Amino acid sequence: MIPNQPIGASELIITDKGCIYHLDVHPDEIAPTIITVGDPGRVATVSKYFDRIETKKAHREFVTHTGYIGNKRLSVVSTGIGPDNIDITLNELDALVNIDFNTRLAKEEHTSLEIVRMGTSGALQADIPVDTLVVSTFGIGLDNLLHYYNYEENAEVSFIRNAFVQHTALENAAIKPYMAEASIHLVNKFPAREGYVHGITVTCPGFYAPQGRQLRLAPAFPNLIDALSGFTSGQHRITNFEMETSAIYGLGKLLGHQCLSISTIVANRQNKTFSNDGAASVENLIKTSLELLVQ
Incomplete structure (x- = not known):
């Protein structure tokens, strides 16, 4: 400060x-x-x-x-x-x-504010079907936002991030991932017994090549999906990716706020499936999560 x-x-x-x-x-x-x-x-x-x-x-x-x-x-x-x-x-x-x-x-x-993201996301594991609700225990950022701040990771986060960097080799392409954790207090409000899957979320700085998609331009990392989905560290694995979570967690930590990201899965990138009713999936996320948040 x-x-x-x-x-x-x-x-x-x-x-x-x-x-x-x-x-x-x-x-x-x-x-x-x-x-x-x-x-x-x-x-x-x-x-x-x-x-x-x-x-x-x-x-x-x-x-x-x-x-x-x-x-x-x-x-x-x-x-x-x-x-x-x-x-x-x-x-x-x-x-x-x-x-x-x-x-x-x-x-x-x-x-200290409580800040809870409710959004959509893509699953990176074949066993996480569309319309599943995912709680992000950690966020790994492939963007560069936190590098503009004096941000320091704790020992657990640093260990997982270093393992992720070694596994993906993204730093060889000048991508320097950062990582931050969710508020444990808020994570505990959305337990597995209520139907929530917990895992690491990767935050990407774009929707197409940064998430392994190809339209008319070939991505520089054609094996990105497999690299992300194949990463584990102890009990932790990457469950999904989207475009905001790590930034919320990193800035939230620096500013002293309690943050959480909850996503409904609208696409499974391993199975190449998409939700039949994205609006209903989002509605379920909001209704279910609001009920637990206000308890």
Whole structure:
């Protein structure tokens, strides 16, 4: 963390209405528990389960609804796709609760948010069928976002990441993976007995070649799917990949927040299958996970 001095107007951009720049949300309009979704249209799919909604905001791809389920206050925020959008979302959510917008100073008392991603993903194991719900115990990033921050892994994470690097040989192609863990407190809310599969999630910086797909351009790593699916470290294996989890976990750890990513599997890349009803799969993810989150 940097020394506590006023943050300049070009660094912390506050609108004339007192809102953070991209999210366009006022500090009073964000809840302690936040659900993130990629698709702006999915925000209402989550908030329809709220007993009441007190705030609705929309700016670019960032849509925010804040309300209550019972006595629990929640926000649902759309991030858009990819680690770059997570950089914006996580930093601005943190600023809303941990920076005084009047003095532009970091608050003396730190607020730790609960941030739960609910999204779609592709399975990398043949025994994980489409429409399965997966909890990401760790996120491995193939993007470069965390390399712009002073991020340090703990011993367990470093051990697994080093084994992953050796197994995949991705660093030979100047890809430097990083790794971060989920909040154990939140992981335990979504146990296997409730139908959730636990495993490592790989975060990719794109949808096509970065996830081993080929249209008119041949991927530089044609064996990427097999390399990822074949990795194990002790009891850990890679279950799926998507485009946000590792960035959420890494920034969340640096900023002192509790983070979790839950995915519904809409494609199995080993079996080459796709969900017959992706909307129903997402609906099941949201409904089932909300019930456990608010308990």
